[in-house]
Amino acid sequence: MLVGISYEAIRAGNTFAPAMKALAFLLVIGMVWETEEAAIAPASEVIVLLQEGKVQQALPLLKDFMKAHPRSPEGHRYYGLALERERAFQESAAEFRAALALNPNDPETLYDLGVALARSGDVKGAILALRAAARQRPRWAGPHIQLGKLYAQTGDTTQALAEAQAAVTTDPNSAEAHNSLGVALRQSGDSEGAVREFRRAVSIDANSLPAIKNLAQAMQGESDWEAxxxxxxxxxxxxxxxxxxxxxxxxxxxxxxQLRESLGELREAVKLSPSLAPAHFYLAEALARAGESAAAIPEYEQASRLDPKDAQYHLKLGVALSQSRPQDAINELRRSIQLDPNDVAAHRALGVLLSRTGDLKGSSLESQKARELALAAERHSEAVVHIKTAGQELKKNNVRRAIDESRLALAAEPDSPQANLLLGIALSAQRDWTEARKAFMLALQNKPSDPEILFNFGVFLGRQGDFEGAAREFRSVLDVRPYDLRAHCLLASALAHLGDAAGSNRELDVARELGPCVVLGR
Structure with missing residues (x-):
C-alpha cells in the first residue's frame, strides 16, 4: 500500500499531481516486474495528462494499462478515481470493486467505493462500504465523517450527529472531524455547540477553509457583523x-x-467573477444604500438575468424600478410572486404599486394577501420558537416543560407535525398513552411518510406491547429509508417479541452491517 497520498484531494480535483506521481511509481514498479523498460512510456504519458487535468485523454491510456495488468488493485483504484473525476460514478464503483476483489483488506478502497456509491445514489451500499472501511481501520475518522455527511443529506440528523461525534472521538486532532461535528450540531439546532467545534477546527488548522466559512456563516446568522x-x-x-x-x-x-470598503470589495468580486449573480446583487444593494439608486438598477438586472429563478432578485429589481419604470416594476414583482407565492414583501410592494397606477381592485387583493401571509408567518415563527424549546427540554428530560412548549406551538400552528411529534414523545414519557397516541396520529395525518414520525410512533407502540404495530411502523420507516440503522434494530426486537426468530436474525444481520446495534430489551 502506498503511503502519503491524499485521495480526497484527487477526488476534489486539488493537488492532483502528487497522487499521480505515486501512480507513476506504482505503474513503473509494476512494469519493471512484468514488462521491458520501453513499456513504461505510456504510464508517463498518462501522468502528464492527468497532471494537466486532461482526464478524458488519460482514461483510454489508463484503461489500456489495466488491460495489460488486470490484477493490479492499485491500478483499478486509480482508474476508479479518474472515472470519479469525470462523474462516471457507477463505472468508478465498478473499478473499486475490482480492486477489492483482488485485495479485500483495503480500507481506503472501501472508503472510495462508499463515496462513489453515495454520489451515484446508492445510499445503503455507500453506508455498508463506509462501515466496512471503519471496521478495517478503527482509528480512521474519514469513514465517520463521510457517513455523517451522508446521513445529513438524507435528513437523518440523529445518526449524522452520532457519526460526527464518532469522528471526533476517533481522531480528536482532526480539523475536518471537528468541522463535521460543528455542521451536525448546527443542523440539530445547537448553534452554540456548532461555533465551539468550528473554532476548535480552526485552532487545529488555521487554514481550514470549510471551518472558517462555517464560522463566517454562523456569525452572519447571529447578526454579529463585526465578527x-x-x-x-x-x-x-x-x-x-x-x-x-x-x-x-x-x-x-x-x-x-462600512459602505465604502463594501463597494470596493463588491466591485472586485464582479471583476473576478462577472457571472456570479450574488456579487451583482450585493453590489446593487450596497449602491442603493449609498444613495446611488440609478447605478443599482443595472446590477439588479444583471443578477436577475444570471439567476432568473431567484425571487428575491426580481423583488428588489421591481422595487428599484417602481419610480422610473412602474410597468416594468409590476412585471418584476409578479415574477417574484410566481417564484415565491408566500413572500409578504412582494405582495405588499405590488399592492402599493398597483394602487399608485390606478388598479385599486388589484391593490386591495394584494394587500389582503400580504396581511394574511404576514399573520401566518408570524404564527409559524412563534411555533418554531416553541418547537425548538420543546426539543431542548426533551433532551434535558424536562418532560412537563416540553409538553407545555409543544402545546404552545400547536396553539400558534395547529397542524404542525413536528409539534405533534414532540408532544407525542413527551406524553408517552409520562405514560399518557391515550393523549400520546392522538398526538402521533395527528402528526402522521399531516405528514404520513415522515420517517422520524413513523419511527417514534413505532417506539411508542413497542412500549405498549403492540409489537405487531411497532413492526409495521418500522417497516414503513425502511420503505422510506432502507438504510435506517435504528429501524432495523428495533424491527429485529419487535419480530423477536412476536416469535419470528428468523426474521429477527435477518434484520440483525442487516443492522450489524450498517453499524452498532442496540436492541431494546423486553
Missing amino acids: AVEWNRWLTALEPTSGAAHANLGYVLMRAD
Missing part, C-alpha cells in the same frame, strides 16, 4: 482570487455599515 467581517477577511486572504469570497466580504461589510 463576520473578521472571518470573511480571513477567507479573502486565503482565497484572494475568489469572486465569491470578495462578494461575501462585501456583503458583511455593507451590513456592518
Whole structure:
C-alpha cells in the first residue's frame, strides 16, 4: 500500500499531481516486474495528462494499462478515481470493486467505493462500504465523517450527529472531524455547540477553509457583523482570487455599515467573477444604500438575468424600478410572486404599486394577501420558537416543560407535525398513552411518510406491547429509508417479541452491517 497520498484531494480535483506521481511509481514498479523498460512510456504519458487535468485523454491510456495488468488493485483504484473525476460514478464503483476483489483488506478502497456509491445514489451500499472501511481501520475518522455527511443529506440528523461525534472521538486532532461535528450540531439546532467545534477546527488548522466559512456563516446568522467581517477577511486572504469570497466580504461589510470598503470589495468580486449573480446583487444593494439608486438598477438586472429563478432578485429589481419604470416594476414583482407565492414583501410592494397606477381592485387583493401571509408567518415563527424549546427540554428530560412548549406551538400552528411529534414523545414519557397516541396520529395525518414520525410512533407502540404495530411502523420507516440503522434494530426486537426468530436474525444481520446495534430489551 502506498503511503502519503491524499485521495480526497484527487477526488476534489486539488493537488492532483502528487497522487499521480505515486501512480507513476506504482505503474513503473509494476512494469519493471512484468514488462521491458520501453513499456513504461505510456504510464508517463498518462501522468502528464492527468497532471494537466486532461482526464478524458488519460482514461483510454489508463484503461489500456489495466488491460495489460488486470490484477493490479492499485491500478483499478486509480482508474476508479479518474472515472470519479469525470462523474462516471457507477463505472468508478465498478473499478473499486475490482480492486477489492483482488485485495479485500483495503480500507481506503472501501472508503472510495462508499463515496462513489453515495454520489451515484446508492445510499445503503455507500453506508455498508463506509462501515466496512471503519471496521478495517478503527482509528480512521474519514469513514465517520463521510457517513455523517451522508446521513445529513438524507435528513437523518440523529445518526449524522452520532457519526460526527464518532469522528471526533476517533481522531480528536482532526480539523475536518471537528468541522463535521460543528455542521451536525448546527443542523440539530445547537448553534452554540456548532461555533465551539468550528473554532476548535480552526485552532487545529488555521487554514481550514470549510471551518472558517462555517464560522463566517454562523456569525452572519447571529447578526454579529463585526465578527463576520473578521472571518470573511480571513477567507479573502486565503482565497484572494475568489469572486465569491470578495462578494461575501462585501456583503458583511455593507451590513456592518462600512459602505465604502463594501463597494470596493463588491466591485472586485464582479471583476473576478462577472457571472456570479450574488456579487451583482450585493453590489446593487450596497449602491442603493449609498444613495446611488440609478447605478443599482443595472446590477439588479444583471443578477436577475444570471439567476432568473431567484425571487428575491426580481423583488428588489421591481422595487428599484417602481419610480422610473412602474410597468416594468409590476412585471418584476409578479415574477417574484410566481417564484415565491408566500413572500409578504412582494405582495405588499405590488399592492402599493398597483394602487399608485390606478388598479385599486388589484391593490386591495394584494394587500389582503400580504396581511394574511404576514399573520401566518408570524404564527409559524412563534411555533418554531416553541418547537425548538420543546426539543431542548426533551433532551434535558424536562418532560412537563416540553409538553407545555409543544402545546404552545400547536396553539400558534395547529397542524404542525413536528409539534405533534414532540408532544407525542413527551406524553408517552409520562405514560399518557391515550393523549400520546392522538398526538402521533395527528402528526402522521399531516405528514404520513415522515420517517422520524413513523419511527417514534413505532417506539411508542413497542412500549405498549403492540409489537405487531411497532413492526409495521418500522417497516414503513425502511420503505422510506432502507438504510435506517435504528429501524432495523428495533424491527429485529419487535419480530423477536412476536416469535419470528428468523426474521429477527435477518434484520440483525442487516443492522450489524450498517453499524452498532442496540436492541431494546423486553
